[in-house]
Amino acid sequence: MKNFKYSIIKYMPDPRRGEIINVGLIIFNDKKLDVRVLNASAKLRMIDGNASIVDMEDLKASIESISDLSPSPEIARHILEGFKSPSYLSAIAEFTIDDGNQYEQRVSNLFNLLIKPHASKERATRTPRILSHLKDRFESLDLLAKSTDDLSRHKVVYNYPINEKSGFHADFLLKNGRYHITEAIDFNVNDLNSKLKETSMKMMTFMEGRKALGEDTGSYFVYSAKSSIENEITSHLNLASDYSDELFNLANPKDNARYFDIICSLAGQNRLMH
Numbered sequence: 001m002k003n004f005k006y007s008i009i010k011y012m013p014d015p016r017r018g019e020i021i022n023v024g025l026i027i028f029n030d031k032k033l034d035v036r037v038l039n040a041s042a043k044l045r046m047i048d049g050n051a052s053i054v055d056m057e058d059l060k061a062s063i064e065s066i067s068d069l070s071p072s073p074e075i076a077r078h079i080l081e082g083f084k085s086p087s088y089l090s091a092i093a094e095f096t097i098d099d100g101n102q103y104e105q106r107v108s109n110l111f112n113l114l115i116k117p118h119a120s121k122e123r124a125t126r127t128p129r130i131l132s133h134l135k136d137r138f139e140s141l142d143l144l145a146k147s148t149d150d151l152s153r154h155k156v157v158y159n160y161p162i163n164e165k166s167g168f169h170a171d172f173l174l175k176n177g178r179y180h181i182t183e184a185i186d187f188n189v190n191d192l193n194s195k196l197k198e199t200s201m202k203m204m205t206f207m208e209g210r211k212a213l214g215e216d217t218g219s220y221f222v223y224s225a226k227s228s229i230e231n232e233i234t235s236h237l238n239l240a241s242d243y244s245d246e247l248f249n250l251a252n253p254k255d256n257a258r259y260f261d262i263i264c265s266l267a268g269q270n271r272l273m274h
Contacts, residue, residue: 001096001152004028004103007077008090008114009037009059013048021047022115023056026063026080026089027107033067033076035060036111043117059087096149098175101212105161109148130186130224130250131158131171137260138172143267151175154267156182168208176266180218181209183244187225187233188251199236203243219244222259224251 009024023044024037037056038044044051063080070076080089097106138144138156145155151173160173172182183202187195206219221244225233230249240247248259 001098002100003094003096005092005094006110007092009063009087010090011044011048011051011087013051013086017047019047023087024060025107025111025115028073028077031073033063033073034107035063035067036107036115038115038117040117096152098152106148109161128184128186130184130222133250134172134182134184134222138263141260141264141269143263143269156263156267162205162208162212168205170205170209173209174263174266176268178216178218179209179213180220180263180266181206181213182220182222182263184222185224185236187223187229187236192229192232192236195233196236196239199239203239206243220259220262221247223247223249225249226251 005028007026007028008022009026010020011023012018012020021043024035026036027034037060039053039056041051041053044053044056066079067073067076070079077089077092095106095110097103135144135158138158143156145151145153145157148157148160151157151160152175154174154176157173158171160170162168162170170181171184174180174182183205185195185198185202189195202221206217209219210217221240223233223237223240237247246262248255250256250259
């Protein structure tokens with residue numbers, strides 16, 4: 001595991017009004033500062049009608065110049081903290097990753113969470129019932145992560161972003177020596193043909209997961225299907241079996257118990273779920 005320190009770049013153009021927004025993120029790496037700033041002006045215009053993206057680019061360049069001229073990131077931080085300007089640094093915070101491959105994704109997640117403005121119109125998304133069921137079950141077992149940092153604590157992370165650019169997210173991710181992805185589908189619907197595309201996307205998620213997290217990444221395909229429709233989803237299950245280590249039907253009590261037995265064991269909870 002490796003810890004990184006970071007600060008938020010805050011912007012207060014008019015002290016009389018006291019309005020503050022977050023405009024950037026600085027990660028204090030071993031050798032230099034990693035600086036990320038807003039790349040659109042809409043958020044700036046909320047409190048400063050004169051500020052522009054050019055100002056953000058200039059701010060980023062100035063901070064990077066200080067980093068280049070400073071003997072260490074720690075000294076650069078002290079210099080930046082001593083500046084008196086509309087832009088200033090927040091208190092130091094930290095995040096943890098298990099290996100270097102997680103760095104870019106973790107920083108991107110932080111930027112989206114702390115800096116990037118919310119879309120003016122966000123579509124309401126409904127969590128599929130099977131995902132809600134799994135989340136509730138993991139939470140009852142004290143296995144559901146509160147943040148991606150809990151991945152290092154053998155917790156199950158929901159909706160883990162595998163590749164920000166391609167948009168692939170794992171329904172659930174657990175790490176115990178190696179990574180383990182769970183993808184889930186509910187087949188108890190009227191239009192089973194529409195589920196073939198969804199099954200294909202789940203398999204692509206397994207493939208992307210192996211590329212990003214390692215070829216030894218575990219892949220578990222979890223689904224729910226009544227016994228009356230199992231014969232109708234043979235093509236879906238055949239496709240899933242080609243890319244998954246194991247398949248589990250949550251509607252089958254034995255499959256259900258076996259899946260949660262495996263996850264509990266991987267998380268270090270050696271108890272049977274019957």
